[in-house]
Amino acid sequence: MHYLSAEGLTKSYGIVPLFKNISFHINEGDKIGLIARNGVGKSTLLKILAGKEPPDAGKLWIHKDVKVALFEQQPEFDENGSILDNVLHEAHPVIQAIRSYEAAVEAEDADQLARAFELMDEVGGWSFDAKVGQIFAKLNITQHHQKVSTLSGGQRKRVALARTLIDIGFEAGHTLLMMDEPTNHLDVEMIEWLEHYLNQEKVTLLLVTHDRYFLDSVCDEIWELDRSDMQVYRGDYQYYMEAKAARIESEQASIEKARNTYRKELEWMRKQPKARTTKSKSRQDNFYKVAEKASQKIEDTQMQLEAKMTRLGGKVVELKKVYKSYGDKKVIQGFDYTFTKGERIGIVGKNGAGKSTLLNIIQQIETADSGKINIGETVVFGNFSQQGLEIKENVRVIEYVKSIAESFPLAGGGALSAAQFLELFLFPGDKQYTFIESLSGGEKKRLQLLTILFRNPNFLILDEPTNDLDLPTLAVLENFLMDYQGCILIVSHDRYFMDRLVDHLFVFEGAGNIRDFPGNYSQYRIWQKQEETRLKQQGETKAVKKQPAENNAQPEQDMQGKKESVAKKVSYKEKREFDQLEAEIAELETEKAGLEEALGNANLAFEQLSVHSKRIAEIIALLEEKELRWLEISELME
Known part of the structure; x- marks a missing residue:
């Protein structure tokens, strides 16, 4: 089925067009990735297709039976309403069907009830609560009655994503889903779940994202807005490159x-x-x-830039027995580490696990509860935080960069002027005299990044540097960091970015435990899946060993030898703890299974849905903590 056609679309803000005379078609089942540099009209094009902005010229045709759903970077909410009010709004077809069903039951009208049953079957109303519960749980949305006005930026994005997925998941007709940077503010587990969800759902998709693994996994066609024109590549991201x-x-x-x-x-x-x-x-x-x-010029995002970095001495940063908690929540427990020159470390873990806290403690922006943090005298931190630029009004891009320094020293001698450095980071001459408040969100992020690098630090701390950056800018940043001689500490949910740059990982596993994993993110995920398989097999083996003695007879001397071996490695207290952990894990798994079954009940009230979803999240955290301790003791017993 043909969904949409555009002919000769043109849009400009000022003199320079964002795109000019572009034409394209979208058919049912297409999964298209739209990429371009920040500020050239990706979000604007999506808004035009959604009917939220008019084009300057051109024609747009959308099939009358197709509903266009747009997930925006800055979602709109009823600020005084709760999360549930905004997600499960009255206009939702399933909510209307449920209301009709409830009214029919109350009226005790057989014909009305039959029609209500038929409507519930048609819109999938019977499985609605279970599907909503799954989406809420995967996106870690637990406080369902919290007012939207009190949510953080990341929480708002997750609620908006839940609303979009629930809306399209129960649409009986044809839907064109357009998503503008859906992976921002999601942790890696959420991103991987969303990949799986979009691949399983029969959805027609137009997607703007900078996450290259996500793009490669979900999309089979790439559109690129380039020099006011559109190039179409019928293949995945690798084929596009x-x-x-x-x-x-x-x-x-x-x-x-x-x-x-x-x-x-x-x-x-x-x-x-x-x-x-x-x-x-x-x-x-x-x-x-x-x-x-x-006179044409092909812009190439490859950059080789050897900076004359401030010398980094033998002593860099030492962390000794660092502890940090917020009330009852432990985020760092006895962490030890000594950084050496040239290290490239990635930090991964769930949102709220304490990643940004560790970065702040290292820079002494935040104090630890206990422990020692020793900083070398020659260390110059460059901190890319999620707070963004702090600037005065009516400042031009070039003026802002020159206020930091007039030039950037190079390792081979000489220097780059502020204007030349801006050119390298994709700010051409005309853009350099733009007022900062006129830049797009991605352009402001790019400016924030280059001003940090322009200060020439020797220890870079990058907290989600890839959010809102376009793919050309990411290529520039990666090429710069590949040649960087100082230390790099990166928090990022961009798996491609991490795989390319880091040598090992600090993995926040919960309850303050930080694992130093020797490898990149993809290697860590392979190891993690192998561990899950091993633990599952180990659990099945232990279940077999618990069968009655007559079914598992072993020579007396073998059993005695095994007991003596265990006794040498494991104390009596640890053995008791091990037995207790097995029982507690089994109880939690049983409780979790019961709650998941309850979520599948179509008659479950929304209040109970909220309570059950919150408890499942708590159980998952407890299981992670207890399984990690069980693994530690079991390794001693082997």
Whole structure:
């Protein structure tokens, strides 16, 4: 089924067009990734397709049976309403069906009840509560009656995502889902779940994202807005990269050929007498076409920049027995680590686990409850935080950068001016004189990043640096960091970014435990899945060993030898703790299964749904803590 067609769409803000005369089609089942540099119109194009903004020119046709759903970067809510009020709004078709069913039951009208039953079947109303519960649990939305006005930016994004997924999940007709940066503010587990969800659902999708693994997993077609035009690549992200490289190479060859022709034609034009009127008109026209082609410039985001970094001494940063809690919540428990020059460490863990707290303690922005933090005298921190730029009004981009420094020193001698440095980070000359408040959200993030690098630190701390950055800027940043000689500490949910840059990970496992894992994120996930499999198999083995003695007879001396071996490694107290943990884990698993079954009950009240979802989240946290301790003791017993 043909969903949408656009012909000759044009949109400008000011003189320069965001895109000009672009045409495209979307058919049922398409899963398209839309990529471009920040500020060239990705979000604007989505709003035009959703009917929220008009184009300057062009035609847009949408099939009358297609509903367009838009997930925006800045979602709108009823600020005085609760999470449930905003997600389960009265206009939702299933809510209307449930209301009709309740009214029919109360009226005791057989015909009305039959129609209500039929409507509930049609919209999937019987499984509504279970599906809502699953989405809430996966996105860690627990305080269902909390007012939206009290939520943080990340919480608002997750609530908006839940609302969008619930809306499209129960649409009986055809829906075009458009999503603008849906992975921002989600932890890695949530992102992986969303990947799986979108791949399982029969959804037609137009997606804007900077997450390359997400893009590769979900989309099978890439659209790129480039130089006011749109390029279409029918394949995944890897195919797009290969095809784009080939296209750029071909264009560069074509431009070089045009430049050679231009030089010859220019010489011919200059030799013609001004008074002569018999000059070939067609050749003159062709000259101007060649001149236009020869003046084109293919922008390449590859950057090699060797900075003359402030010297980093032998002593960098030492953490000794660091503890930090917020009330009863332990975020760091006895953490020890000594940083060495040139380390590249990634930090992963669930939202709220304490990742940003560790970064603040290292920089002494926040104090630990106990422990020692020793900072080397030569350390110069560069801190990219999630707070964004702090600037005065009516400041131009170039003025802001020059207020930090006039130039950037290079390792081979010489320096880059502020304007040249801005060029490297994709701020061309005209953009450098733009007022900062006029920049897009992604452009402001890019400016924040380059001003931190422009200060030339030797210990970079990057807290979610990839949020709101476009793919060309990410390529520039990655190329810069690949050659960076100082220490790098990165908190990011961008798995591709982490895989490319880090050597090992600090994994926040909950209850203040931080694991130092020797590898990148993909290697960690492989190890984690292997551990889950091993623990499951180990649990099944232990269940078999608990069968009656006559079914598991072993030689007396083998049993005695095993007891003696365990006794040498494990104390009596640990053995009792181990037995108790097994019982507690079994009880929690049983309780969790019961709650999950209850969530599948179509008659469950929303209040109970809230209570059950919150308890499941608590049980998952408890299971992680207890299983980790069980594993520690079991390793001693092997």
